[in-house]
Amino acid sequence: MKKILLACLIAGTAQAAEIPIEGTVQSRCLINTDVAGVYGNPNAYTLTTTPADGGVLPIVRYDVSLADAYKARITYPTAFSASPSLSDMVTWTGSVTVSEVSAVGMADYQTDSITYDQTREYDLTATGTTWFQVASTATYGGGGNKAFPGGTYRSVVVAECIAQ
Amino acid sequence: MMSKVSASKLLALLAAYSAASYSSDYTYGYTPNVAAGGTNWNMSSTVLGVDPVPGLDISGVLYRYTAVKERQDPFVVSIQNEDAINGGFVFREQDDWSGRSGATINKLVPLPYTPIERWGDGSIETTGVGSVVDPAVVYTYRFKPPEPQLSDLPALPAYNALYDDAVINATAETDRDLYEDDEVEKDKDEEEEKDMEKALAALQSGLEMAKGQNALLQAMNPVTMTQYYATTIPGGTYQETVILDGGQIKDNKRAFRSMANDRLHTKMVQEQYQ
Numbered sequence: 001m002k003k004i005l006l007a008c009l010i011a012g013t014a015q016a017a018e019i020p021i022e023g024t025v026q027s028r029c030l031i032n033t034d035v036a037g038v039y040g041n042p043n044a045y046t047l048t049t050t051p052a053d054g055g056v057l058p059i060v061r062y063d064v065s066l067a068d069a070y071k072a073r074i075t076y077p078t079a080f081s082a083s084p085s086l087s088d089m090v091t092w093t094g095s096v097t098v099s100e101v102s103a104v105g106m107a108d109y110q111t112d113s114i115t116y117d118q119t120r121e122y123d124l125t126a127t128g129t130t131w132f133q134v135a136s137t138a139t140y141g142g143g144g145n146k147a148f149p150g151g152t153y154r155s156v157v158v159a160e161c162i163a164q
Numbered sequence: 165m166m167s168k169v170s171a172s173k174l175l176a177l178l179a180a181y182s183a184a185s186y187s188s189d190y191t192y193g194y195t196p197n198v199a200a201g202g203t204n205w206n207m208s209s210t211v212l213g214v215d216p217v218p219g220l221d222i223s224g225v226l227y228r229y230t231a232v233k234e235r236q237d238p239f240v241v242s243i244q245n246e247d248a249i250n251g252g253f254v255f256r257e258q259d260d261w262s263g264r265s266g267a268t269i270n271k272l273v274p275l276p277y278t279p280i281e282r283w284g285d286g287s288i289e290t291t292g293v294g295s296v297v298d299p300a301v302v303y304t305y306r307f308k309p310p311e312p313q314l315s316d317l318p319a320l321p322a323y324n325a326l327y328d329d330a331v332i333n334a335t336a337e338t339d340r341d342l343y344e345d346d347e348v349e350k351d352k353d354e355e356e357e358k359d360m361e362k363a364l365a366a367l368q369s370g371l372e373m374a375k376g377q378n379a380l381l382q383a384m385n386p387v388t389m390t391q392y393y394a395t396t397i398p399g400g401t402y403q404e405t406v407i408l409d410g411g412q413i414k415d416n417k418r419a420f421r422s423m424a425n426d427r428l429h430t431k432m433v434q435e436q437y438q
Contacts, residue, residue, distance in 0.1 A: 099268065100228070100268045101267050102269065102270055103271070104259045104260060104264060104267075104269065107231075107261065107264040107265045107266070107269075108235075110265070131270070
């Protein structure tokens with residue numbers, strides 16, 4: 001009996017165990033593209049998402065289920081992701097605005113946002129859904145109104161949800 | 165007026181909301197924009213697009229509008245429906261924009277299933293300084309046709325068995341004469357049958373007796389040919405029916421040879437006894 005107990009003690013001192021701990025964090029900030037943008041071509045040297053010029057404004061939706069935890073950071077394009085070969089300079093302009101909200105508490109998101117370079121940043125202080133609208137305009141020729149070469153042009157809006 | 169883009173957004177929100185609650189017993193749907201004609205509306209079939217009949221339950225309200233106001237101004241927007249049964253409001257959602265910038269709000273308000281009977285007139289009311297632009301209100305609903313009640317069934321004429329032809333025929337007094345006639349006929353048939361059997365038996369015995377008498381007469385007159393002479397053989401003249409094709413018959417030489425051999429053989433056999 002003593003031998004058995006001793007063996008157990010010896011074995012106990014020699015063993016080691018690694019106990020895993022796992023956890024899953026579900027994002028409480030979801031980003032979804034509600035409307036993909038389209039460039040209109042009102043003249044030879046301009047591509048724009050302005051609806052009056054034949055464009056479609058892209059709309060991105062943020063669904064937040066935890067208030068005061070995230071920031072929405074949205075950057076309008078400053079380059080084409082796909083285009084014909086361009087030998088001249090492209091001038092980029094754009095804007096990001098709150099188009100719709102699902103709660104009155106989001107009404108001041110636009111007023112309270114900050115902007116730098118081509119990026120606008122919003123504090124997501126309320127739970128619910130916020131729709132952001134992005135405008136983008138590209139002008140070719142560096143002010144010289146040079147015609148864009150024919151082809152397909154694509155650009156990308158970057159939308160991020162950043163934990164505070 | 166509600167734009168197409170805003171309507172599609174409302175419906176997208178609706179689809180996400182209602183997809184999880186489908187059941188085969190119910191029909192689910194949504195109304196058109198009931199605020200298309202203004203900020204006051206009734207819950208008639210022309211506005212809702214469905215008949216407001218029992219079995220129709222409202223399950224949610226989606227609304228969208230743009231609040232136009234200065235940030236510092238007080239402004240409250242109420243979207244509501246009167247309670248047609250209990251008084252007050254069956255649904256009321258208030259957005260207090262006071263001290264906030266104006267914006268476009270797109271909101272879904274889920275509700276417990278509420279019978280359409282309770283839903284009175286709807287409206288968008290505002291208090292304070294500001295205005296509502298491009299309002300859109302859509303109700304989501306489910307509908308299950310109510311089970312037919314006994315009182316809903318159409319009145320049927322009362323059944324009176326006294327006028328039922330089948331009952332009248334079944335309960336009519338039985339005509340005994342029909343049975344008696346049948347019995348008389350039956351008796352007659354049986355008697356005729358017995359008479360026929362008797363006649364056949366008499367005939368049979370007569371034939372037997374005749375046979376016996378003939379045998380006796382034959383025994384008494386052993387040579388009598390009378391009955392053979394009296395017998396007529398059926399038939400008559402048998403005409404030739406075979407027609408010779410061509411009119412000539414050739415000699416069968418093989419048969420001749422065979423017959424010559426036979427005669428020679430017979431001659432040789434006969435010579436043994438000479």
